[in-house]
Amino acid sequence: MKEIVSETKLRIPFFDLDPMNVVWHGNYVKYMEIARCDFFRSIKYTYDDMHSDGIMYPIAKMDFKFIKSAKFEDEITIKCILKELEPALIFRYEIYTNGEKIFVGNTMQIGVNIKTGESIFEAPGRLKESLRNK
Amino acid sequence: MKEIVSETKLRIPFFDLDPMNVVWHGNYVKYMEIARCDFFRSIKYTYDDMHSDGIMYPIAKMDFKFIKSAKFEDEITIKCILKELEPALIFRYEIYTNGEKIFVGNTMQIGVNIKTGESIFEAPGRLKESLRNK
Amino acid sequence: MKEIVSETKLRIPFFDLDPMNVVWHGNYVKYMEIARCDFFRSIKYTYDDMHSDGIMYPIAKMDFKFIKSAKFEDEITIKCILKELEPALIFRYEIYTNGEKIFVGNTMQIGVNIKTGESIFEAPGRLKESLRNK
Amino acid sequence: MKEIVSETKLRIPFFDLDPMNVVWHGNYVKYMEIARCDFFRSIKYTYDDMHSDGIMYPIAKMDFKFIKSAKFEDEITIKCILKELEPALIFRYEIYTNGEKIFVGNTMQIGVNIKTGESIFEAPGRLKESLRNK
Numbered sequence: 296m297k298e299i300v301s302e303t304k305l306r307i308p309f310f311d312l313d314p315m316n317v318v319w320h321g322n323y324v325k326y327m328e329i330a331r332c333d334f335f336r337s338i339k340y341t342y343d344d345m346h347s348d349g350i351m352y353p354i355a356k357m358d359f360k361f362i363k364s365a366k367f368e369d370e371i372t373i374k375c376i377l378k379e380l381e382p383a384l385i386f387r388y389e390i391y392t393n394g395e396k397i398f399v400g401n402t403m404q405i406g407v408n409i410k411t412g413e414s415i416f417e418a419p420g421r422l423k424e425s426l427r428n429k
Numbered sequence: 430m431k432e433i434v435s436e437t438k439l440r441i442p443f444f445d446l447d448p449m450n451v452v453w454h455g456n457y458v459k460y461m462e463i464a465r466c467d468f469f470r471s472i473k474y475t476y477d478d479m480h481s482d483g484i485m486y487p488i489a490k491m492d493f494k495f496i497k498s499a500k501f502e503d504e505i506t507i508k509c510i511l512k513e514l515e516p517a518l519i520f521r522y523e524i525y526t527n528g529e530k531i532f533v534g535n536t537m538q539i540g541v542n543i544k545t546g547e548s549i550f551e552a553p554g555r556l557k558e559s560l561r562n563k
Numbered sequence: 564m565k566e567i568v569s570e571t572k573l574r575i576p577f578f579d580l581d582p583m584n585v586v587w588h589g590n591y592v593k594y595m596e597i598a599r600c601d602f603f604r605s606i607k608y609t610y611d612d613m614h615s616d617g618i619m620y621p622i623a624k625m626d627f628k629f630i631k632s633a634k635f636e637d638e639i640t641i642k643c644i645l646k647e648l649e650p651a652l653i654f655r656y657e658i659y660t661n662g663e664k665i666f667v668g669n670t671m672q673i674g675v676n677i678k679t680g681e682s683i684f685e686a687p688g689r690l691k692e693s694l695r696n697k
Numbered sequence: 698m699k700e701i702v703s704e705t706k707l708r709i710p711f712f713d714l715d716p717m718n719v720v721w722h723g724n725y726v727k728y729m730e731i732a733r734c735d736f737f738r739s740i741k742y743t744y745d746d747m748h749s750d751g752i753m754y755p756i757a758k759m760d761f762k763f764i765k766s767a768k769f770e771d772e773i774t775i776k777c778i779l780k781e782l783e784p785a786l787i788f789r790y791e792i793y794t795n796g797e798k799i800f801v802g803n804t805m806q807i808g809v810n811i812k813t814g815e816s817i818f819e820a821p822g823r824l825k826e827s828l829r830n831k
Binding site: 328353358 | 717727730753755756757761766
């Protein structure tokens with residue numbers, strides 16, 4: 296599989312800061328999710344497509360490495376890279392401020408049949424096609 | 430209608446603080462919601478009851494007055510007072526630290542028929558009964 | 564004073580949704596803050612300027628009216644309108660989806676001397692100038 | 698080092714839910730932080746002690762494994778276990794609902810000299826003593 300990457304730009308809002316005047320670490324989960332949703336938008340596979348394919352992709356595992364702090368009104372760039380599609384969705388996230396890497400994270404999502412709750416290890420055909428056409 | 434009041438105690442968590450080292454103002458919406466859910470629990474009218482009564486109560490209006498800041502690990506007490514039941518649910522919220530009032534807020538919630546989306550101006554019978562039995 | 568307005572565009576993120584599949588009401592405080600920060604950026608009066616002017620502007624009062632719900636990936640436009648500068652900062656916020664007004668809110672902020680904690684009812688000269696030059 | 702454990706009980710609030718009617722995954726970072734702060738309170742080493750010791754402990758790494766979802770008003774128990782004190786603080790977190798493990802996480806925090814920004818690999822004497830006395 297060729298690596299598919301999306302890029303999201305974001306300005307750090309005030310309410311994400313903590314008493315040390317830097318982004319509270321838990322907020323990076325939000326940045327990752329925004330980037331992942333942008334990834335799906337970029338390949339034109341929407342949340343509604345996922346729903347009508349009868350699958351959802353809850354997060355099964357995540358990990359984070361904090362290299363440097365982001366600050367108020369910093370413009371960050373989040374690279375979201377699809378690493379594996381099957382048996383589970385694996386994304387890698389890299390966050391940059393002014394070209395400097397400040398954060399690295401990973402998520403693993405396991406497909407679940409919306410109706411039966413059973414795990415699904417094969418990606419929906421429409422998702423695969425969206426990735427091929429990208 | 431006699432005034433029915435519930436009380437909720439809460440310790441301010443670190444992630445609710447902002448760079449001024451006080452609770453970020455938007456977090457008070459959460460404290461109000463926690464107190465309101467406790468109110469319903471105290472009268473034994475549950476979220477599931479509401480759902481099976483076919484009604485939901487989205488917030489239509491809110492207002493807030495900030496008197497003093499709450500700080501990390503402050504133990505706050507939230508009084509939640511039912512002011513009106515019909516045609517709309519009106520709650521008043523007062524937050525105290527060490528007996529001192531630091532915040533006052535109000536919410537108005539209008540009943541909505543879950544199926545049709547129409548407004549409901551009469552409270553469910555079961556909710557009225559729960560209040561009478563309190 | 565002529566009315567000064569800024570406009571902010573935002574796409575609703577997934578993590579702002581609640582079990583009804585609409586934006587949880589408390590998240591509007593964030594949208595208002597993002598818009599207010601954009602307002603200050605648009606007049607080129609920065610957070611650092613505010614700090615070096617020795618003043619901060621905590622929220623003293625807020626109110627909200629919810630007209631219609633915002634949904635996942637809705638593109639909302641937040642108009643932030645400065646209504647009064649002295650003795651207190653009063654902003655009005657209007658949120659639109661596809662040209663339809665879905666939310667109205669107001670905030671009142673009272674200036675506080677960072678060092679002494681005393682209230683300040685006159686806006687900093689530099690802030691007034693920034694507004695005149697807009 | 699003997700293993701030191703603290704336990705925190707928490708009721709899942711409504712605003713932590715997502716459209717699937719379960720806790721949005723990012724909120725577990727908050728539960729971990731609440732548990733970690735409780736851990737420090739249980740050994741009587743406060744945030745102020747940390748500050749007067751001239752050290753802060755930002756999160757350098759975190760990882761999460763989601764086993765089962767938590768739901769509205771679930772009472773969860775968070776076990777917070779100190780695994781290593783030096784050269785870095787390592788905590789393990791286990792979350793239970795009705796005795797069933799639903800989540801496992803880990804954090805690594807590296808001490809930083811508040812004044813110089815330099816890394817500190819030795820824990821403050823007062824923290825060590827608090828742990829011995831526990």
